[in-house]
Amino acid sequence: MSVSPEQVRHIAKLARIAMSDEEIERLVPELNAIIGWVEQLGEVNTDGVEPLTAVIDQKLRLREDAVTAGNIRDEVLANAPDAEHGFFAVPKVIE
């Protein structure tokens, strides 16, 4: 499979990265080279092979449903580019 400029534009939109037409044009052959190369995995017979999700076999632990690091609102907001009234502030979403 190979990607077209329209597809690359769509991927950039999904990834929320603004891109100029020149950037899209430059990325098309780069992405196609990488995609073409990873497609050699198609040669491998993986019938009946379960996808690996945990590389070292272990069970996910459960913990008590309790607050462990609460009451640190100001620390959480300390690095925000814009914070108001104890909240993260963003450009207006609703007209």
Place this chain on the structure above:
Amino acid sequence: MAELTDKTIAGLREGIRGREFSAREVAEAYNAAVAAARGLNAYTVETPEDALAAAEAADSGKATGPLAGIPLGIKDLFATQGVATTAGSRILKGFQPPYESTVTANLRRAGAGMLGKLNMDEFAMGSSNETSAYGPVISPWRRKDGSNAALTPGGSSGGSAAAVAAGIAPGVTGTDTGGSIRQPAAFTGICGIKPTYGRCSRWGIVSFASSLDQAGPMAKTVRDCAILLGAMAGFDPKDSTSLDVPVPDWEAGLSSNLKGKRVGIPMEYRIDGVPDEINALWDKGIEWLKDAGATPVEISLPHTKYALPTYYIIAPAEASSNLARYDGVRYGLRVEGVKTLDDMYSATRAAGFGAEVKRRIMIGTYVLSAGFYDAYFTKAQRVRALIKQDFARAFEQCDVILTPTAPSAAFGIGEKLSDPLAMYLNDVFAVPASLAGLPAMSVPGGLDGQGLPLGLHLIGPELDEQIVLNAALAIEERAGFTARAEKWW
């Protein structure tokens, strides 16, 4: 007395404990060396007062841990409380974590101080340290052809590797997702170990590919790596994949006697295009391990050639998901002056991420998108299972595996930057162990014809860091690698 900055961590520890010199003298010597080596661009932030404070605690007897008074360099991927942590990216400009990563907190508890934060490829995506927003790290090594061409220290832990090689940190933290500790260690003539996935907590380490990311130490010697890893590792309830198993005393377990051990030599690692001197060094490594009492056995890892393409689906996929958090809302850069929230996200990410990070986010987004997920991502997870199974079968026939660390010595800055695939291929020997979550280490083996370091690579079964360290020690004792980069900076 030899220069303090030439000493190993074991040597510094002994000297401080025996009052041969004070921890303060050590910190001052390193702080001065760091300030005098800015031409290498290894540090992004210098924290001399932090190193001095840890030294005072050691000298006054307040700190008595195994690293009391030892100053370390910390890769900029580790969150350090109140000290800028940017992962080498513009998008985290100005970020000062209000918390400390578990690994660096463990090192501090052991008595270590911090010399500063170390430059790295942006979000650890790169094999040459050229993708950093701070610009490339220059390797202290130069080819002996008189050209004085600037070489890369490898990556992504390039600042870490250059700092140890240049004597501006006795030991450092690195992280390894697909070779980012081992390849730079090989390029700069130092040691570096990536432990079993889950040994070191990922909490407070900026995420790249969570199923692969592991922290580990880099230092001059195998013993120093054992000392540092012992302090870094340990169960952490804050990391859901942290292993709840005891941390062995790897330093106490060091032994270069490999009698009765079998060393696997994977035939699939004899690949075209690798320089003869690297294969010759590999053969020498086999002889050294035989001399230490081990028996070489030929093994097969049949899916080796599929490891890199598997990695370049899984790692970008996880990265595209992990890096979704950089949206200009909670921390770091925000591009102002755009109308909508969506435009703010897109403009911020366009301005904040570099070319390689964007490329990987795009690949990752593509392989995870509707209609392609199974063909790429699930397929890669299946092949990853086969790669892990290859190693499990191999370790029925051997106790440790020996390969070269990288298919080349250090290359020049700019040489591979225009060809992403050529850059990716430099991790061909490192990536399979990452996909299988196994402990693996690079140890210096010798110099190539240009006078540049080459590394040998040891891979062990899961949780057996000891055999990896011990085989590396056997090589270290026999290789007699004493070459150092000649100071030009």
